[in-house]
Amino acid sequence: MTRNWGLPAKNEHTTFFDAKTAKPLLTLLVSAVFGVIGASVAAMSFAEARDLLSDLFHGGSLVAAVIAAGFGCWSYIWLARPRFAAQFSGQGDAFSSLLRFYVRAAIVLFVVLIAGQNAGVIAPNIVSVLLLCACGGAGAAAAFQTVLAFVPYYE
Numbered sequence: 001m002t003r004n005w006g007l008p009a010k011n012e013h014t015t016f017f018d019a020k021t022a023k024p025l026l027t028l029l030v031s032a033v034f035g036v037i038g039a040s041v042a043a044m045s046f047a048e049a050r051d052l053l054s055d056l057f058h059g060g061s062l063v064a065a066v067i068a069a070g071f072g073c074w075s076y077i078w079l080a081r082p083r084f085a086a087q088f089s090g091q092g093d094a095f096s097s098l099l100r101f102y103v104r105a106a107i108v109l110f111v112v113l114i115a116g117q118n119a120g121v122i123a124p125n126i127v128s129v130l131l132l133c134a135c136g137g138a139g140a141a142a143a144f145q146t147v148l149a150f151v152p153y154y155e
Contacts, residue, residue: 038142045136072137
């Protein structure tokens with residue numbers, strides 16, 4: 001199993017100058033920025049959920065928070081499975097498709113965060129808390145996904 005760092009697959013005709021079109025430094029930079037966005041969304045989501053429900057991480061509410069965060073995490077992984085697979089298959093994406101994926105994912109994370117922050121206006125606070133926990137789980141999964149790109153392959 002090899003890591004491809006989000007770059008197109010290597011073949012026998014690959015040269016050093018192919019890096020100009022593959023943009024490896026921009027790929028790593030964009031991955032790092034998206035990782036920071038994912039971690040920030042996760043931190044903000046869980047902090048806001050705790051503000052809405054002061055005893056959120058105690059007793060039964062902890063179970064609900066963990067289930068919601070797990071749902072968000074696994075939902076993100078399911079929706080981003082082509083990107084996860086590309087990191088291990090050796091069949092990398094072009095920089096433009098990687099950038100489009102990160103932009104769409106960041107927009108969705110922010111939309112769910114804003115929805116969670118404002119759901120208390122029309123629904124009980126527990127709905128906001130569950131949405132925020134799901135968003136936090138998705139943000140944590142997004143951050144983890146980008147960390148995979150920085151872990152070198154070891155045989």
